[in-house]
Amino acid sequence: MSPMKKVLTLLTVCAVICAFTAISSAQPGGGNRGPGNVPMPQGPVKTDATIDLFASKNLADWDFILVDGAKKEDVFSFTDDGILKCTGKPFGYLCTKEKYRDFKLTVQWRWPEGVEPTNSGVFLRMNGETKGFLPRGVEVQLAHKNAGDLWAFFGMGLAGYDKARFTHNTPGNDVTGESRGIKKLVDAERPAGRWNTYEILCQGGTIVVSVNGTIVNWTQDVEDIAGPVGLQSEGGPIEFRNAWLTPLPRSND
Numbered sequence: 001m002s003p004m005k006k007v008l009t010l011l012t013v014c015a016v017i018c019a020f021t022a023i024s025s026a027q028p029g030g031g032n033r034g035p036g037n038v039p040m041p042q043g044p045v046k047t048d049a050t051i052d053l054f055a056s057k058n059l060a061d062w063d064f065i066l067v068d069g070a071k072k073e074d075v076f077s078f079t080d081d082g083i084l085k086c087t088g089k090p091f092g093y094l095c096t097k098e099k100y101r102d103f104k105l106t107v108q109w110r111w112p113e114g115v116e117p118t119n120s121g122v123f124l125r126m127n128g129e130t131k132g133f134l135p136r137g138v139e140v141q142l143a144h145k146n147a148g149d150l151w152a153f154f155g156m157g158l159a160g161y162d163k164a165r166f167t168h169n170t171p172g173n174d175v176t177g178e179s180r181g182i183k184k185l186v187d188a189e190r191p192a193g194r195w196n197t198y199e200i201l202c203q204g205g206t207i208v209v210s211v212n213g214t215i216v217n218w219t220q221d222v223e224d225i226a227g228p229v230g231l232q233s234e235g236g237p238i239e240f241r242n243a244w245l246t247p248l249p250r251s252n253d
Contacts, residue, residue, distance in 0.1 A: 046244055053096060053229070053243040054082050065130045066092030066233065075233050084243075088118060088236040091133035095126060095230035102248040105200045105229060108241045109142060113193030117144035118235030121151075124202055125227040128154065132175055133234070137227055140200055140209055141184075142238070147196065148184030148209050148216035153177055157223035188214040195241070203248055 046052075057078040064072040068090045076094050077085050086094075105124075111117035119142070126137035134153050141149035152158035154177030160166030165183040172178040188211040190196050199210040205224050209217040231240060 047246055050244045050246045053245055054078070054084060054241070057082055059094075061097065062094045063097055063228065064092065064094050065133065065135070066090055067133050082241060084231070084240040086120070086231065086233050086238050086240070088120070088233050088238060091234050093123060093133070093135065093230040093232045095123065095135075095228040097228070099226040099228055100202075100245060100247065101125070101224070101226035102203045102250055103201075104246045104248060105202070105244070106197065106246075107200075107231075107243040108195045108197050110190075110195045110239050111144065111192040112237050112239060115192070115237050117192045118238075119143040119232075120234050120238045121232040122198060122200065123228075123230030123232065124200070124207070125156075125223065125225055126230055127156075127225050127227040131177070134176060135230065136177070137230075138207065138222060139232070140198065140207075142232070144192075145187060145189065146184065147187075147189040147198075148211050150182040150207065150209065150217055150219055151176075152180045152222070154179075156180075157221060158182070158219060159221035160219060182217060182219055184209075184211075184216045186214060186216055188212045188216055201248075204250070 059072050059076055059078065062072065066072065066075060070090050070092070072094060075087050075090070075092070079085065105122070107122060109120070121139040121142045123135055124138040124140065126135040128136040131154070136154035136156055137152070138156060138158065139151040139153065141147060141151060150158065158180040160180070160182040167181040169176065169179045190212060197212055201208040205222050206220045207218065207222050208215060229245065
């Protein structure tokens with residue numbers, strides 16, 4: 001990459017992070033600080049445009065892919081107070097029927113107390129045909145101690161400018177296809193039994209990831225395509241709540 005392109009990339013990402021911060025800190029609950037003393041919110045917040053993805057507490061409003069012919073009711077269930085429980089087996093995912101391209105997503109998760117934390121993930125911009133249990137798209141990792149890692153599967157575009165944190169597996173394998181990954185900057189996950197908060201900004205070619213108020217990863221040159229948002233079943237019990245998606249205007253508007 002040329003020096004000029006590197007400068008333009010950093011300027012673009014800085015602008016998106018500033019917009020991310022403005023969306024968050026304009027709401028009640030600000031106070032935490034991220035890199036560069038950037039204010040970050042204490043937990044999930046809503047705006048008038050926010051979509052509550054769990055509002056209906058009804059699995060009929062979600063599509064799914066699960067191996068072994070499992071039904072989504074075998075793996076996922078809503079409690080009366082709006083918590084989505086996932087058994088983690090068999091592998092697969094639950095996903096929105098609607099497609100989203102530019103948005104801020106807030107979702108909370110926890111590993112149930114007394115249960116060994118395992119693996120899961122949040123899928124973005126899912127597209128194409130799913131092969132096995134992983135879609136073509138971007139995964140924001142939830143594997144215990146790796147929350148904030150970014151992965152792109154089956155040739156999905158994703159760039160990493162820090163070579164020490166970037167992985168490119170080509171031609172890949174039957175499970176992931178050609179894959180790219182970017183390791184998180186810091187570990188901000190809380191112990192099992194406590195709620196964690198993801199705040200994920202996806203706009204144009206840029207993704208910025210915050211865990212519990214700390215920016216832990218970012219990238220640019222993500223493939224710019226609309227797709228469903230998904231929650232993964234991969235290994236063991238995990239719980240989700242407060243899944244709120246705020247659509248954003250196109251970055252070139």
